[in-house]
Amino acid sequence: xxxxxxxxxxxxxxxxxxxxxxxxxxxxxxxxxxxxxxxxxxxxxxxxxxxxxxxxxxxxxxxxxxxxxxxxxxxxxxxxxxxxxxxxxxxxxxxxxxxxxxxxxxxxxxxxxxxxxxxxxxxxxxxxxxxxxxxxxxxxxxxxxxxxxxxxxxxxxxxxxxxxxxxxxxxxxxxxxxxxxxxxxxxxxxxxxxxxxxxxxxxxxxxxxxxxxxxxxxxxxxxxxxxxxxxxxxxxxxxxxxxxxxxxxxxxxxxxxxxxxxxxxxxxxxxxxxxxxxxxxxxxxxxxxxxxxxxxxxxxxxxxxxxxxxxxxxxxxxxxxxxxxxxxxxxxxxxxxxxxxxxxxxxxxxxxxxxxxxxxxxxxxxxxxxxxxxxxxxxxxxxxxxxxxxxxxxxxxxxxxxxxxxxxxxxxxxxxxxxxxxxxxxxxxxxxxxxxxxxxxxxxxxxxxxxxxxxxxxxxxxxxxxxxxxxxxxxxxxxxxxxxxxxxxxxxxxxxxxxxxxxxxxxxxxxxxxxxxxxxxxxxxxxxxxxxxxxxxxxxxxxxxxxxxxxxxxxxxxxxxxxxxxxxxxxxxxxxxxxxxxxxxxxxxxxxxxxxxxxxxxxxxxxxxxxxxxxxxxxxxxxxxxxxxxxxxxxxxxxxxxxxxxxxxxxxxxxxxxxxxxx
Amino acid sequence: xxxxxxxxxxxxxxxxxxxxxxxxxxxxxxxxxxxxxxxxxxxxxxxxxxxxxxxxxxxxxxxxxxxxxxxxxxxxxxxxxxxxxxxxxxxxxxxxxxxxxxxxxxxxxxxxxxxxxxxxxxxxxxxxxxxxxxxxxxxxxxxxxxxxxxxxxxxxxxxxxxxxxxx
Numbered sequence: 001x002x003x004x005x006x007x008x009x010x011x012x013x014x015x016x017x018x019x020x021x022x023x024x025x026x027x028x029x030x031x032x033x034x035x036x037x038x039x040x041x042x043x044x045x046x047x048x049x050x051x052x053x054x055x056x057x058x059x060x061x062x063x064x065x066x067x068x069x070x071x072x073x074x075x076x077x078x079x080x081x082x083x084x085x086x087x088x089x090x091x092x093x094x095x096x097x098x099x100x101x102x103x104x105x106x107x108x109x110x111x112x113x114x115x116x117x118x119x120x121x122x123x124x125x126x127x128x129x130x131x132x133x134x135x136x137x138x139x140x141x142x143x144x145x146x147x148x149x150x151x152x153x154x155x156x157x158x159x160x161x162x163x164x165x166x167x168x169x170x171x172x173x174x175x176x177x178x179x180x181x182x183x184x185x186x187x188x189x190x191x192x193x194x195x196x197x198x199x200x201x202x203x204x205x206x207x208x209x210x211x212x213x214x215x216x217x218x219x220x221x222x223x224x225x226x227x228x229x230x231x232x233x234x235x236x237x238x239x240x241x242x243x244x245x246x247x248x249x250x251x252x253x254x255x256x257x258x259x260x261x262x263x264x265x266x267x268x269x270x271x272x273x274x275x276x277x278x279x280x281x282x283x284x285x286x287x288x289x290x291x292x293x294x295x296x297x298x299x300x301x302x303x304x305x306x307x308x309x310x311x312x313x314x315x316x317x318x319x320x321x322x323x324x325x326x327x328x329x330x331x332x333x334x335x336x337x338x339x340x341x342x343x344x345x346x347x348x349x350x351x352x353x354x355x356x357x358x359x360x361x362x363x364x365x366x367x368x369x370x371x372x373x374x375x376x377x378x379x380x381x382x383x384x385x386x387x388x389x390x391x392x393x394x395x396x397x398x399x400x401x402x403x404x405x406x407x408x409x410x411x412x413x414x415x416x417x418x419x420x421x422x423x424x425x426x427x428x429x430x431x432x433x434x435x436x437x438x439x440x441x442x443x444x445x446x447x448x449x450x451x452x453x454x455x456x457x458x459x460x461x462x463x464x465x466x467x468x469x470x471x472x473x474x475x476x477x478x479x480x481x482x483x484x485x486x487x488x489x490x491x492x493x494x495x496x497x498x499x500x501x502x503x504x505x506x507x508x509x510x511x512x513x514x515x516x517x518x519x520x521x522x523x524x525x526x527x528x529x530x531x532x533x534x535x536x537x538x539x540x541x542x543x544x545x546x547x548x549x550x551x552x553x554x555x556x557x558x559x560x561x562x563x564x565x566x567x568x569x570x571x572x573x574x575x576x577x578x579x580x581x582x583x584x585x586x587x588x589x590x591x592x593x594x595x596x597x598x599x600x601x602x603x604x605x606x607x608x609x610x611x612x613x614x615x616x617x618x619x620x621x622x623x624x625x626x627x628x629x630x631x632x633x634x635x636x637x638x639x640x641x642x643x644x645x646x647x648x649x650x651x652x653x654x655x656x657x658x659x660x661x662x663x
Numbered sequence: 664x665x666x667x668x669x670x671x672x673x674x675x676x677x678x679x680x681x682x683x684x685x686x687x688x689x690x691x692x693x694x695x696x697x698x699x700x701x702x703x704x705x706x707x708x709x710x711x712x713x714x715x716x717x718x719x720x721x722x723x724x725x726x727x728x729x730x731x732x733x734x735x736x737x738x739x740x741x742x743x744x745x746x747x748x749x750x751x752x753x754x755x756x757x758x759x760x761x762x763x764x765x766x767x768x769x770x771x772x773x774x775x776x777x778x779x780x781x782x783x784x785x786x787x788x789x790x791x792x793x794x795x796x797x798x799x800x801x802x803x804x805x806x807x808x809x810x811x812x813x814x815x816x817x818x819x820x821x822x823x824x825x826x827x828x829x830x
Contacts, residue, residue: 203812237725244720272798339794340801357787364783369776376772384773385714387722387765394780521707521724523735525698587727607727611696618699 004069007057008149011098014050014105015139017043021108022132029125037124041112044128047135048109051102058095058148062088067159070150071095077161079551084162087173091162093296093311094148096176101138103184108135111188118208123195130191137318146311161551164582164589171230179223179250183288185216186257190285190326193278197329202274202337206267211645213264213281217257218641224250225634236592236605238521238622240630243391248370249291252363256284259359262352269349269414274337275330276356282326283363289319294370346417351409358405362398366391392516396447403454403509406502407461410495424464431460444517451513458506462499493644500640508633511626515601518625523607525618535623536568537561537602544614553581555588557606557617561595567623570597577606577619596628699732706739709748713755714763722765 021043028036058071062085067073075092076085089095108131115124142148166172189209196205227250228240241247260280266273293315343349369386376384411424435456439449466485474484489496524532526541533539542558557577563569575593582589595602603622610616710724715731723731723738734755741751755763767773775782 201812201815235725237722239725242720242722242725273794276794338801339798342799342802343795353791357784357791360787361780361783364786365779368779368783372767372773372776380772382772383760383762384767385762385765386767386773386776387714389712389766390776393766394777398780520704521702522704523699523702523706525701590727608699610698616698 002068003057003061003064003066004149004151007054007061007069008147010050010054010057011139011143011147011149014047014054014101015136015143017047017050018105018132018135018139021047022129022136025125025129025132029129034121037115037121037128040125040128040132041115044105044109044112044132048102048105051098051105055089055098055102058089058098059086062086065159066155067157068152068155069148070152071148073152073156073159075162076159077551078158080162080167081550083170083173084167087166088162090176090180091166094142094146096180097138097142097146097311098148099177100180100184101135101142103180104131104135104138104187107184107188108132111191114208119192119195123192123199123201123205126195126198127191130194131187134187137314141311141314145314161582161584164552164580164585165234167551168580168589168591169230169234171226171233175223175226175230178219178226182216182218182220182223183253183291185212185219186253186281186285186288188212188216189260189281190322193281194326194329197278197333200333200336202333203267203271206264206277209281210264210268213257213261214641214645217254217261218638218645220250220254220257221637221641222634224254225631225637229631229634232627233594234591236590238519238592238603238624240515240627243369243388245370246291246295248366248391249287249294252366252370253284253287253291255359255363255366256280256287259356259363260284262355262359266343266349266352270341272339272341272343272349273353273356274339275334278330279327280356280360282323282330286319286322286326287363287367289315289322293319344416346412348409348412348414351405351412354405355402355409358398358402362395362402365394365398369394399509400450400454403451403458403506406505407454407458410498410502411461411465420468424461424468427464428457428460432457448513448517451510455506455510458502462503466496466499493646497640497644500643501637502640504633504636504640507636508630511630511633514626515624515630519622520624521620521622523618523620525608525616527616528614532619533564535600535621536563536565537571537621538564538568539604539619539621541617541619542574544609544617546614551582555579555581555606555609557609557619559604559619561602561604567600568602570600571595571602575604577604577617579606579609592622598628600625601627700736700739702735702739703742705742706735709738709742709751710735712752712765714765716759716763 021040024036024043025040027033028040058069060066061069061072062076065072065076065078067076071092071094075095076088080088090099108128111119111131112128115121115128119127189205189212192205192209192212196202224247227247231242232238232240257280260277263273263276263280267277293312296311296315343353345354369391372386373384376382407428408425411428412421432453434453436449436453438456439452440446442449444452466488469488470481470484473479473488474481477484479487520535522534524534526532526539528541528543531538531540538561540560540562542560543556545556547554547556555578558574559577560574561568561571563571573595575595577593579588579590590605590607592603592605595604601622601624603624605620605622606617607620608618707724710731711722713723713734715721715723715726715728715734717728717730718726721728721731723734725731737754738751741754746754752764761768767776769777
């Protein structure tokens, strides 16, 4: 059997299993018969297996260069190295939707394992039904609209090759996978929310999906981060975030999910904000579909448009159904959700709500800014652009408010404030003042100085919380401080993990302020042997050569760099700048050479070269401070998330948060 | 293949590839083998705010398309002539329309986008305020402390609700 045939059969099987699963689980719901739930569980396993076989066949076809399979003929090549072949399944539209569907079957299967445990048999049919319905959509889309296993009657000797942008960096191998794990992961809390609304049990789902939401959030964060990293190291413009519509589309679900992670805690604690949580999770999941719609439909021009195709309209339909279903259910049950209670603004709940306000506003701004050019064009015919300068400016006040709230929120106790809190806040404000002043003394801009202040302020908040908890515990139990810290950190993972994540966010904000403010770009043409002194460096062009490589041509211009002043520290070395020419690409691709140092990053790009005699080369240099620390911050955020999720921690108290010392 | 021949092939190859990137006949195509002018940092600061007319969502500072390269050259030229940033921007607006500015104008249709943080905050804030007011009113009068779900569970345990009996 050929891989194309096997993959196609498995694909149809996965669709059929998903449809059967949906039907069976609906029977379970309407007939209230538990046996149907058990069969649906088994069917979800079969769907996962069929998905795996289908995905495996695609990989197999790519590995053996079977160009009778349409996807392989269009998106692969004999010349590709092994690792590129292994990631080719998600390098183009059809394969990436197959990966998406496969991940969905895996999540459905994982949720089915929870039936009878955290997911009781009354709610399981709706939760699993929602997930099966999503799965049906994706498999139907692959089978009928974007089938990777189309038959090529006369197989070409070689495929058309993989998008070079994706071949240039290993980061591309993980970025889409993280993204999909995050996007698809949000379907699980959404499914639980639907189940909660149908079964009219509005409280329990918030505990049960805590873990799921954080997993999805963690993957989404990792996906956004790897995307930034790839953009920085590959696209060659010296930035990591361009406010491209598709980048925005990944940020929107992240913002809603973050809002939900925070307001969910208010519901956990005192049962408030039930309807808001339903709303946030619906919007978060809908935003993942919205993002896919933007990427795949080609309605908005973007660097990501490579994956566009005929599926856009279907995603729009899917998006509207998700919104109609989620918000429709919410409006149906909202009259029944009667939260009673009061939230004081000067309490943890109040700060969490403030967070919801800011995240909600930010999401609104990003959504509006992303779709507004389309709206303006539709109504007036005028073409406008809304890009990085706009988003950067509106993010500044929102970012400052978020950083202020991020420090204060965790330090406020639940329900009310106390005397110690006032002292703590005074200390934090002093840190804010000192940090800002320090920045001013260093001669930094006011915005960057303020971010330094806010970083110090958040650091002070975390220090105060940890040190006071440790002091109380060590004095009340008579144990050394180190032991008290260890015990607190291992018994209150959620709280300590959130400190770690918040620290990572504060550090990221600091690096973003520095790198966005002090990035310098310059371009100059050098003759061989000529030197160029700029930005604290002395750059010498050594030679200009061309080389033929397996799947591309390359022009190479090695340079030697010496640092001559403080600005250029860490730039020393010999670097191989290059331009790659791919046969399937319209324009040459400049892969920058990036030299990280503790302060400045040095970025060397070959722009043009003497094609006749190899006498000169045009170099672009970009110097950006602190980008290394942006990646460090990403690892800290990931570490904090894993710290919270690490098994053993989540299980300690599933239904009740143990009161923390100093909580 | 000798190095020279390879370079020649590359040259032909890149010429072939770059050519579709000159859709605007108003911009003269530079000879492929002349070095481009040097650009000081200011050029990129201005170029970053301008959209590349021939690319998919890239700024003039980032793109390597011919038009973007030419636009950077024009910026450098006009800076050297002592023109201000606003004048240079206006030059490109006259040529390509407001579409070329990544920062939308603070009026007309795009004024709303600039006000979106305020609008968003007002909308979400209003929702939160209304919710708070309702929840507070209910807390003063209603059955605070017992959630609907707890009541439902109690009812099903007391077997008052036959619908929810274990299937």
